[in-house]
Amino acid sequence: MNYPFWEVPFIGGGMMIGIVAIVHVFVAHFAVGGGLFLPLTERKAYRENDPRILDYVKRHTLFFVLLTLVTGAITGVGIWWTIGLVHPPATRTLLLVFVWVWATEWVMFFTEIAAALIYYYGWDKLPPKTHLTVGWIYFAAAWLSLFLINGILTFMLTPGQWLQTRSLFHAFFNPTMLPSLFLRTLIAVALAGIFALFTATQVQPEDLREKLVRWASKWLIVPGLLMPLGLVWYLANAPESAKRLALGGAAPVMTVFVTLSLLMSVLIFAFSYLGASRFPKTFSQPFALLVMALAFLTTGMTEWVREAIRKPFVIYGYMFSNSIKPEEVSDLKRKGFLTSAKWTTVPKVTHDNFLETGREIFRLQCASCHTVEGYNGIKPLIYGWDEKMIDQALQRLHRLRGFMPPFVGTEDERKALAKWLAKIAIAENANLYVNQR
């Protein structure tokens, strides 16, 4: 209500964040897991006195540094841009609650980047022991950055006691923080294994290739065995409504995604155990690519579900997805929604501006989840509904579908929204009234 609202056409703001975030999450977890893979594999090379393994780690380093530093940094900044634009009030809350955590996070990033560059340029220049230490420093900083961001991410689904105490400690060490950290660490290790499988499959000669493929597969098998434990632990601490949404079937797409990501995780595990570990000879690069593609899809789907199960909230129990706080609802109903919105050109419903104000209320109150005609488009959802039906639905949106916040506003405002919705439920061009504003 206090910030302008950026309406993203066709895909919606949430999807916009999702697209950037999924790429980022994939790369960022790899940055952590890879940070463990490099020094451990380097150590393996020294222990087995095998310069060929050392050579492999060296080549792996350039790819690793380029991918994580460049893509990680660009998509990381990209997330700040998109969440800041799509959801200024929630971004503001996260900044205010976690100021010192963010500050520490940036120190970790700085250490990470510096260590990665020294590690890369230090090959053959630094004594092996020092070089290995730099690798460990990189991993420590990378894992700590995961530790910090994980506390902030989990806060959004389970703010726990923070809702009463408003203490940073309760916000950070919230109910899903530990299980999620456990799961994310496993995912990071598995992703390192996936990238290692990809690079290991192109190594020559054959005996080294087999050795490295087998080594890489271990990085998938161990997390694969522990992951179900993490999942059960996580679910035990997630809110009931979130579990119902994910597993209950009320939101079919979500349940399908959950099932698919479980199935694909099993497939990845089967490929790495039965394929790479048992028969490294026949495990070829296309197989590695397939595993990587499956992992990317699984990451995408699980992150999407993790975001979606928070509905109707952006910060659970504290702020709805459309930036309204539950405690503000009764006040806004009385004073009026548009009158209280600071960034609108039509602050009041009059008898001749129903369509214009209706469209504006939709933009400010519904467009954080709905587009007009694209992703979760309102037009197909209400196709054929008449004004009376729509008005009745508006009076109990939060009961109609539990993952929607209640409609907030005066009776006039509700009527205006109903009129505009009824119009687009049949109109040829739903954006008719956008362009005139």
Ligand code: HEC
């Ligand atoms: C927190 C996100 C969110 C917000 C905010 C939101 N909705 Fe929804 N809404 C959804 C989702 C998700 C669906 C289900 C879509 C589906 O079934 O495919 C939905 C479905 C609907 C439906 C169809 C219900 C049915 O049972 O068929 C209507 C009507 C609707 N929304 C209207 C609105 C209006 C009007 C607003 C703004 C006042 C709004 N929504 C705000 C998420 C939201």
